[in-house]
Amino acid sequence: MDPASAAMNPSSAAMITSTLLVMLSLIFCFFLFLYLLCSLLPRAFAAGRAAPRKLSLPPGSMGWPYVGETFQLYSNNPDTFFALKQKRYGPIFKTHILGCPCVMVSSPEAARFVLVTRAHLFKPTFPASKERMLGRQAVFFQQGDYHARLRRLILRAFLPEAIRRSVARIEAVALRTLQSWDGRLVNTFQEMKTYAFNVAIVSIFGKDELSYLEELKQCYYTLEKGYNSMPINLPGTLFFSAMKARKQLAHIVAKIVSSRRKQRTNEANNDLLGSFMEAQEALSDDQIADNMIGVIFAARDTTASVLTWIVKYLGDNPSILQAVTEEQEEVMKKKEAGNEEKSLTWADTKRMPLTLRVIQETMRVASILSFTFREAVEDVEYEGYLIPKGWKVLPLFRNIHHSPENFSDPEKFDPSRFEASPKPNTFLPFGNGTHACPGNELAKLEMLVLLHHLTTKYRWSMSGYESGIQFGPFALPLNGLPLRFSLKSPVEDRAA
Ligand code: HEM
Numbered sequence: 001m002d003p004a005s006a007a008m009n010p011s012s013a014a015m016i017t018s019t020l021l022v023m024l025s026l027i028f029c030f031f032l033f034l035y036l037l038c039s040l041l042p043r044a045f046a047a048g049r050a051a052p053r054k055l056s057l058p059p060g061s062m063g064w065p066y067v068g069e070t071f072q073l074y075s076n077n078p079d080t081f082f083a084l085k086q087k088r089y090g091p092i093f094k095t096h097i098l099g100c101p102c103v104m105v106s107s108p109e110a111a112r113f114v115l116v117t118r119a120h121l122f123k124p125t126f127p128a129s130k131e132r133m134l135g136r137q138a139v140f141f142q143q144g145d146y147h148a149r150l151r152r153l154i155l156r157a158f159l160p161e162a163i164r165r166s167v168a169r170i171e172a173v174a175l176r177t178l179q180s181w182d183g184r185l186v187n188t189f190q191e192m193k194t195y196a197f198n199v200a201i202v203s204i205f206g207k208d209e210l211s212y213l214e215e216l217k218q219c220y221y222t223l224e225k226g227y228n229s230m231p232i233n234l235p236g237t238l239f240f241s242a243m244k245a246r247k248q249l250a251h252i253v254a255k256i257v258s259s260r261r262k263q264r265t266n267e268a269n270n271d272l273l274g275s276f277m278e279a280q281e282a283l284s285d286d287q288i289a290d291n292m293i294g295v296i297f298a299a300r301d302t303t304a305s306v307l308t309w310i311v312k313y314l315g316d317n318p319s320i321l322q323a324v325t326e327e328q329e330e331v332m333k334k335k336e337a338g339n340e341e342k343s344l345t346w347a348d349t350k351r352m353p354l355t356l357r358v359i360q361e362t363m364r365v366a367s368i369l370s371f372t373f374r375e376a377v378e379d380v381e382y383e384g385y386l387i388p389k390g391w392k393v394l395p396l397f398r399n400i401h402h403s404p405e406n407f408s409d410p411e412k413f414d415p416s417r418f419e420a421s422p423k424p425n426t427f428l429p430f431g432n433g434t435h436a437c438p439g440n441e442l443a444k445l446e447m448l449v450l451l452h453h454l455t456t457k458y459r460w461s462m463s464g465y466e467s468g469i470q471f472g473p474f475a476l477p478l479n480g481l482p483l484r485f486s487l488k489s490p491v492e493d494r495a496a
């Protein structure tokens with residue numbers, strides 16, 4: 001217990017004020033994000049569109065002209081907005097957010113329709129400024145042949161056959177991350193971001209000692225700062241610096257590519273860069289740069305948010321933490337007894353079923369990606385409703401994951417519910433269909449490896465932690481979960 005942190009003091013007041021400020025600026029950025037998203041829209045919302053048949057739009061209200069229901073959405077927790085809508089209108093409804101007419105869908109059947117069976121009718125959609133910053137040729141923005149080719153190259157580097165050989169390297173990154181935590185107050189999310197970044201580097205380049213690594217990191221951080229800023233490209237703005245960093249990143253990647261071309265070693269490169277450079281299907285330097293930056297972007301904050309939530313849920317549920325720790329100690333003991341190789345192996349990570357269920361249940365409850373965006377490329381009929389061409393379509397993952405029909409007592413953190421596999425399209429932490437996450441095996445692997453060392457070596461307590469949730473844009477424990485981790489003493493018994 002830490003009584004000091006329970007009482008209100010000036011520094012916590014200051015912290016609340018700064019949290020509010022951060023929240024307000026995030027809300028502002030989100031408005032801007034939506035505004036930009038919509039300014040891209042063709043005049044799709046113009047009246048008089050000829051539908052092939054007389055179909056009606058899905059139920060729902062469009063709210064006020066122009067602002068639509070933006071205030072209703074952002075005046076409280078977005079979950080409340082979605083849940084209320086779903087209760088009133090059912091699993092498919094229309095709304096209007098800052099100039100964007102959208103259809104939101106929250107049933108497994110509708111998510112399957114949009115993401116899997118009719119994926120060609122719904123293209124990915126992002127604001128132009130984000131596309132420019134990540135790189136126009138990055139995989140997320142593509143549809144059709146170029147997309148299929150890119151995906152093949154990416155998957156080749158992230159399938160189990162490819163990543164099973166990198167377990168020891170990932171473990172080294174995990175140990176380095178954890179080393180400095182003892183007794184220090186750490187921002188869990190920031191630490192997990194560093195971890196996920198370094199694992200991404202290992203999987204892209206095959207190693208993490210790279211001559212340009214520091215430069216690459218610096219550029220990436222500058223890019224990140226500009227990503228959520230106003231897209232005004234004038235000297236002095238964060239956006240301007242980010243665009244500059246973007247150019248530098250492409251330059252660094254080109255240097256790495258050219259030095260690898262010179263090496264021409266016989267060893268097969270199983271990493272992502274190797275896959276991109278493989279003779280027959282080789283990409284151009286620009287395509288490689290856009291997609292490498294894209295993969296780091298897709299890999300880092302997502303994995304770091306999930307890891308942060310796991311630390312929180314384990315802290316909140318001591319009996320589950322105890323069971324996970326026992327499972328991990330078992331893995332450790334087996335290795336010691338069997339005189340096995342000291343570092344973790346792919347086979348070891350398959351002896352962690354309970355830990356895997358904790359990861360799954362965390363991804364369900366926290367649903368860090370509450371929804372994704374698509375845009376109808378033509379008028380589409382679904383269940384007798386019209387989804388007009390140009391409208392945004394949002395599959396609401398979070399609603400699906402919190403539906404009591406699919407998951408009983410949905411707010412309860414209960415990993416045992418994953419002892420039975422979930423029904424198709426009721427559990428979509430990695431999406432589904434043509435754009436589903438190609439990094440999901442790596443994400444699970446790196447989380448298992450970190451949790452192995454975290455639970456066997458460290459203890460942490462949630463007492464005094466003010467619980468709460470922030471969206472920025474991923475769901476995250478308040479302030480990134482600042483915590484104190486301490487090393488367990490070596491003699492400490494498991495029963496203690
Ligand atoms: C727990 C961590 C992660 C979660 C929850 C997650 C979730 C997702 C989801 C839901 C999508 C699909 C988005 C959509 O359909 O619009 C996606 C796409 C993607 N993810 Fe992940 N992801 C994670 C980690 C990673 C990692 C480690 C990588 C690195 C390889 C990665 C690379 C990608 C890429 C490249 C795409 C775009 C695929 C495409 O458009 O074809 N993700 N991710």
Ligand SMILES: *[C@@H]1O[C@H](CO)[C@@H](O)[C@H](O)[C@H]1NC(C)=O
Binds near residue numbers: 107400403423
């Ligand atoms: C999941 O719940 C939704 C309602 O939110 C329902 O429409 C759907 O049929 C359920 N699916 C399964 C597979 O239970």
Ligand SMILES: *[C@@H]1O[C@H](CO)[C@@H](O)[C@H](O)[C@H]1NC(C)=O
Binds near residue numbers: 426
């Ligand atoms: C993705 O959709 C297919 C086709 O409906 C289904 O068989 C599969 O189980 C879905 N995947 C997930 C993760 O639900």
